[in-house]
Amino acid sequence: MMSAFNQHLGVMKTALRRMFTSPLAGFLNILVIGIALSLPAGMYVLLQNTQNLVAQLSGSPQISLFLTMETTADDIAQLRNQLALHKGIHDIEFISRTAALEQLGKNSGLDDVIAGLEDNPLPDAYVVSPTATDAKSLEELRNELQQLPGVELAQLDSAWAYKLEALLEFARIAVLVLASLLSLGLIAITFNTIRLQILTQRDEIQIARLIGATDAFIRRPFMYFGALQGLFGGITAWLIIALSLQLLRLPMATLSQLYSSTFTLQALSLSDSLSLLLFSVYLGWLGAWLSVARHLSQIEPR
């Protein structure tokens, strides 16, 4: 048991030594892998952050019902009953036209202008909080409320947030495509590195075969090489992302302060970091495996 462990440790050391026999080439390979991985992973982090931001800004969705100018107090009361009975609505707030005008005056500082108006141009309004939160049912609810008598216009307040979310879905797919393509590239890089190694170690492989090495024994250092190279590439990618986020943090803090928001950039979570490393190890291993399967059988002792 101990002997098997030592053997694997020895193989790992051999793989490391081979990786850095020409240090520059070794580091460059790792850097290429790191950059290739950091692109999709970094975009994923930004997406995740944008999503948090959107969730924070949009808050709970509301629908504003602007009533027609001709509505009477009876109509308003009747509408209230109707809304209160609706299953899709959990809260209603009435904003009278006079209250709305006062509010407008206060918020905009246009008191003088408003005082000069002959009529109040604002309608009465209900602000409705729906129970549903997904874009589709909200839109359905809005359409339904639009049909109610006395309602001039039903407006979904956070419509922009839902549009943005749809856009983010699009971006998510783009990241996925990019990640798949770069993963293929990574496999190709490892495949080629291992191919070159196998070629330079042709003699050793032949001799090892002659003195009774199994395929597994010959394969092992190459597999370790691929997996280790993937691991170092993954660590590099992680560092690139962490560093970039650190650079973005300060301008982001200033920006969110300007919008009086408490938003902060989230770094890669522990589980995301582990997934990144495991995935890069796996890709390296896979590239090595493909290369070994393809090239090792061509080297037979003569």
Add this chain to the structure above:
Amino acid sequence: MIAFNQVSKRYPGGYEALKHVSFELAKGEMAFLSGHSGAGKSTLLKLIAAIERPTSGSVLVNNQNVSVLKKGALPYLRRNLGLIFQDHKLLFDRTVFDNVLLPLQICGFDHRESGKRVRAALDKVGLLNREKSNPIALSGGEQQRLCIARAIVNRPSILLADEPTGNLDAEYAQEIMAIFNSFHQVGVTLLISTHDADMLRNSHVRVIALKHGEIQHPASHPEPVIPTGAGQT
């Protein structure tokens, strides 16, 4: 130990290296394989280690038909054979010690045990004081002895040597032969190919003579009685 039964080997392209070769080598026996270059000596040795497969006939090693062995079983056959090559096939990216260590690493030997074995093997061929050198710094004779050390380090029961003295001075060749004799005395089965006429004349070892891929009869020495036949198990 080793038995050839009507073995022929035709290489792609039609060249017939061996024609209906039959012989047996008993356990613990030592024999020379003689003949000019191109007579089929190397091919015959390669068939024993299953580096080549016969076109027809069967090659038995330890009563196992190696000509039909699966690829996955070859490593375990070869661990039981010590192979010595004319071109040594040493690795120049590591020390003398590590070259001899390789077969033990392949078999998964314990680290401390293998260190002892490597030194014992180097001692046997007189290279113990060179263990830290690179093989490139060794003379031809020393490289050949290193190759022998590597072949014997996991104590195989059969040693196959292809022209082990081919490129060496007579003096070095004597040394190598002395080493082989010492293995013979401890019961190792040896088959040594050579075209060195002096070596054949000066020893009293059985000679299997090949000419144009065929065994020449009568051999220069009477065939010894073979205790275990290939057919028996």
